[in-house]
Structure formats: structure tokens, C-alpha cells
Amino acid sequence: MNKVIVAGAGGFIGGHLVSSLRKRKNHLIRAVDMKPLNEWYQVFPDTENWVLDLREKENCIKSVDGCNEVYNLAADMGGMGFIETHKAACMISVLINTHLLMAARDKGVDRYFYSSSACVYNAEKQTDPENPGLKESDAYPALAEDGYGWEKLFSERMCRHFREDFGLTTRIARFHNVYGPFGTYYGGREKAPAAICRKVIEAGLSGKYEIVIWGDGLQTRSFMYIDDCIQGIFNIMYSQIKEPINLGSSEMVSINALTDIVEEIAGIKLQRRYDLDAPKGVRGRNSDNTLIKKYLNWEPSIPLKNGMRKTYDWIYSQMTEKQAE
Ligand code: NAD
Secondary structure, eight states, X not given: OEEEEEETTTSHHHHHHHHHHXXXXXXXXXXXXXXXXXXXXXXXXXSEEEEOOTTXXXXXXXXXXXXXXXXXXXXXXXXXXXXXXXXXXXXXTHHHHHXXXXXXXXXXXXXXXXXXXXXXXXXXXXXXXTOXXXXXXXXXXXXXXXXXXXXXXXXXXXXXXXXXXXXXXXEEEEEOOEEOSSSOOSSSOOOHHHHHHHHHHHHHHHTOOEEEEETTSOOEEEOEEHHHHHHHHHHHHTSOOOSOXXXXXXXXXXXXXXXXXXXXXXXXXXXXXXXTTSOOOOSBOOBOOHHHHHHHSOOOOOOXXXXXXXXXXXXXXXXXXXXXX
16 A cells, blocks of 8 residues: 655645545545645645645654655745735745655655646747747757746655655656646736636626736646546556656647637626736746656656536636525
8 A cells, every 4th residue: 555645735736636646445545735624726625634834844754754755746826916926925835845855865765746837948939939849859958937946846856866866766847838627817816727717707797798818828848637647647657758758738729729718618708908017927848748748658748628618617617606695
């Protein structure tokens, strides 16, 4: 029986990871997050649920004790609106990964997973909306997203050095935008898919048929549905892939096209207003999946329209429940 710690289990991806580990049945699970339990997106009564700040070394030692696998999904993060204005907070997450790695080494952990990000990629390779896809080698020479991206890049290297110097088996995925139910959709940390769902729902419910889009809407991204992300985490965790690898969809869309999809799901058409001063991130980003296909004969494949329908339905139910209260 594996005993697993999921750091950041109260968050979006961590919550889904715990849910999926439970279904696998061969794991004892310790879920850890610093948020009060009533703020976790998913809480399960049959797992250990601990509220601890993992920036503290002692808390990392306590959390890892007795576990043979570590999944580190904990970070102070959010969409562009958050990371462009909270660079120091994002970089302080370096303490979480560093202390978890030290605890994993000292407690003799078998496997360690680190959740990195497409924000590690060199900004100069993301100036064209027709981005052909970022290859893993495009992270260097380094010009990562200021704050958040540099922390991820540094932490990736820490994982590599713990593997090389101490023999800890570390696995690193570079997530490209993940979306789905049980995640942030308001409050400033939300990302484009959830934010657009919320805005379209608000417009529909209020009868004020307009939407504000950050930037000119021509910027491009790819979005990975949460089920693909969780499958990819397991595939990478138990693979032989030592270096950081992309885990993202290669279905690239503009923010305008993403809005079209949500409008179609909602069955409404909105007047678009473009806020050119809002945080908008790089101009074009997509995942090159050559390497993951080569190693795993697999890549994320859930169509954006299908995932967005499920995401929209969940956000709609949350918002209408709140309205009814
Ligand atoms: P999230 O914000 O929903 O979850 C992160 C969780 O970490 C939160 O619940 C938060 O409370 C917790 N946390 C923060 N600081 C902590 C601390 N000091 N101690 C304990 N817990 C702490 O974010 P998410 O979308 O689930 O992201 C999970 C991981 O994936 C993060 O490392 C993130 O950087 C990475 N990632 C996510 C995306 C995405 O699109 N969601 C993209 C790239 C990378």
C-alpha cells in the first residue's frame, strides 16, 4: 500500500488528484493545504486532511513522515491578474518545494512529483499568436514569466539536483492552462476559461448582454481539461522521464474563439468590449507534445468544447445556488 501526500489538496488540481487517488484504492492519502478546511474545493472524509503552511520546514517534515510518494501541487498562484501583481508572493512558493524536497530526501521518499508551468518558457518565443508550440528546450536561454515563472524554473532545477545529488526520484510536468469544475472562478485568481464562463453567466442572468475581455482577444493559448491533467500526472509520475516535460493540450485557440465556445454553450451572443490595459500575458502560447507522445504514446486529447461544457455547467450551478441563498 502506497502512502501518498498531496500538497495543495485544497486547491483545484490537488482536489481532483485526491479524488482520483481514492478511486485507485491502493493508496492511503494525506491531503495537506494551508487554507481552512471549509475553503477546500473538495474534502473527503476517508483521507487524512491536514491544515498546515508548507512554507515551514517543520510542517513539511511532519507532512511527509510515513509517506513514500509526494505530489507537490501547492503554490500561491492564480491567473494573469494575480501573478502579474503578486510576484513576491509567487516566488515565496520556493520555500514549499524546497522544504518538501528536503523532507522527502530525509524521510526516504520513493517518488516526488512537482507541478511546474508553461510560464517557465522564454517570453521571446511567445510573441506571435500563431505559436507553433513550445518545446521543452524553449525554456532556455531563460526569460521566464517574471516572479511566478522564475520560481517554477528554479524549483524544477532543485528537483533535478535532488535527483542527481541525493538519488531522489523526481518527476516534473509543465502544465499548460488547466481548467474544469471545482476551481477558482471569481475573486482575482481565476484563469481565462473560468473567468469567461462567469462573465457570460453573469451577462445571461442580469440581461446586460455585454462582456469585457482582457486584451484584444487575439492572444492565443491552449487549455487542458482536468481529467487529462490527472491522467498525465500519473503517467509522468510512474514514467522514466527525468527532465521536465510539457503536460498540455495542443488545441490552440484565441481568447475570442474561447469566448465563442462559451457563448454557444450558453446560447447567447454578447457585445464585446476589449480592455487593452488589463493583464494579458504573452501573445501566443501552445504546447508542443512531440516529447510526451514519444515517451508515453499519449497526450491530452479531451476537446475544448466538451471540457468547457462541464466547466460551464459547474460554474452555473455554483452561481445560481449562491444567488438563491
Ligand atoms: P490552486 O490555487 O487551486 O491550488 C494551490 C493550493 O496550494 C491552494 O489550495 C493553496 O491554498 C495551496 N497553498 C498555497 N500555499 C500553500 C502553503 N504555503 N502551504 C500549503 N498549501 C498552500 O492552484 P491549481 O490550479 O490547483 O494549481 C496547482 C499547481 O499547478 C500549482 O503549483 C500551480 O502553480 C500549478 N499550475 C497550475 C496551472 C493551472 O492552469 N491551474 C498551470 C500551470 C501550473
